[in-house]
Amino acid sequence: MTSEISAATSAVSAAGRRLGPDARRGQLVAAGLELVKTVPYPEVSADDVARAAGVSKALVFHYFPTTRDLHVAILRAAAAELLVRLDVDPKLPPDQKLRAGLEAFVAHIEQQPAGYLAVARSAGADEQLLAVFEDTRAGVVEIVGRSLGLTVVPPGLRIAIRGWIAMVEESVLHWLEDRPVPRHQLVDFLQKAALTMLPNALTLGQPLTRRGPGDS
Secondary structure: OHHHHHHHHHHOOOOOOOOOHHHHHHHHHHHHHHHHOOOOHHHOOHHHHHHHHOOOHHHHHHHOOOHHHHHHHHHHHHHHHHHHHHOOOOOOOHHHHHHHHHHHHHHHHHHOHHHHHHHHHHHHHOHHHHHHHHHHHHHHHHHHHHHOOOOOOOHHHHHHHHHHHHHHHHHHHHHHHHOOOOHHHHHHHHHHHHHHHHHHHHHOOOOOOOOOOOOO
């Protein structure tokens, strides 16, 4: 843990200065955010964040009364960082936006697989974590919808996008165990899956047109 804390310490420039409440809270979250990039979030303690930020443990608990509060704030910051990475240049054509966003999503999981897995597996057991998870999923759905050229995502397509996101997560996490196929082939497959299934999902929820006897 020492090397991770040293890295986070160098990344937090506000350590040792007198800060206002919002800036101090942001400093502590930033220190935690650096730590969870290399350590699963359940292993990050208030002591770790305090050392990384160059402050006392008591100050950490002043802003975050429990370790759970600290973890939730850090994970919300990580989720916001992910959404920024996924929201690529709006001037790109839809297929290129989808590819660029997918590459960013895969890279995010690739850089912190243990932490991402910990969130994905534990979200359902904790109401606060579930809220972060659901807000993040909703944000990703909106970004994917925009990459397909939509300003409003229909309910049926929203279901399909969430299913595709789950497939991306599980595929990448499994792939990271021993990387049995080249990375570009995995990303190609996931992109093709999206381009195949998501347009078809636009018809979900629409009334079926019944054909008459003379229809061909």
